[in-house]
Amino acid sequence: MGSPRSGAGRRGLGRRAGHPTTAGGRAVPRVDDGRRRVRDRRTVWSVGRRRPPPSVASRSSRPRHTPAVDDPARPAFVLHDHRRPTHHLDLRLEEAGVLRSWALPRGLPQRAGERRLAVAVPDHDLDHLGYEDEEKSVADTGWWEEHSRDERRLVLTLHGRSGARRYALVRTPRDWLLLLTTEQPAAPSPGG
Numbered sequence: 001m002g003s004p005r006s007g008a009g010r011r012g013l014g015r016r017a018g019h020p021t022t023a024g025g026r027a028v029p030r031v032d033d034g035r036r037r038v039r040d041r042r043t044v045w046s047v048g049r050r051r052p053p054p055s056v057a058s059r060s061s062r063p064r065h066t067p068a069v070d071d072p073a074r075p076a077f078v079l080h081d082h083r084r085p086t087h088h089l090d091l092r093l094e095e096a097g098v099l100r101s102w103a104l105p106r107g108l109p110q111r112a113g114e115r116r117l118a119v120a121v122p123d124h125d126l127d128h129l130g131y132e133d134e135e136k137s138v139a140d141t142g143w144w145e146e147h148s149r150d151e152r153r154l155v156l157t158l159h160g161r162s163g164a165r166r167y168a169l170v171r172t173p174r175d176w177l178l179l180l181t182t183e184q185p186a187a188p189s190p191g192g
Helices: none
Strands: 037-039 044-046 076-082 088-095 098-104 115-124 136-149 153-160 163-171 176-180
Touching: 076 153, 088 115, 088 136, 098 176
Parallel strands: none
Antiparallel strands: 037 044, 076 088, 076 136, 088 098, 098 115, 115 176, 136 153, 153 163, 163 176
């Protein structure tokens, strides 16, 4: 057992008395005026005074990526390669004036019948179709078509840069699963 001065055995105190720590024992960073800073998933903010995240337009100096949609009447999709907080893909489908969104922690399924977790995330504005920044880039873009839908399942084809792939989004009691279907669209003929 450590001495009372070392802070051992006292919850929430770091190496020096009076310095708060996280549950993992790391010191909580402080802002200049001495207030604790709390790390949120989206932003770092000071306790007692939250700052809103910067607007989408101010986050990126890179040019926007335009989706490869031939016909504006076709609903668009974008697949973002998201590198933070951990590497994953974000699937966004245009529907009803917004982008329905799912985070794919392990990416897209590569073989028929392979299941991948798809975590539903809040809808995004349509301006995210071409959005890129230092943490997010467009991995694929194009249009999508719906084949069937009920309250538990959506079968769709993504027509992207590298061709068309058919998937099923299946609702489970907790989340969604994304599956590559066994029946895939025919590859276009080389002559057109």
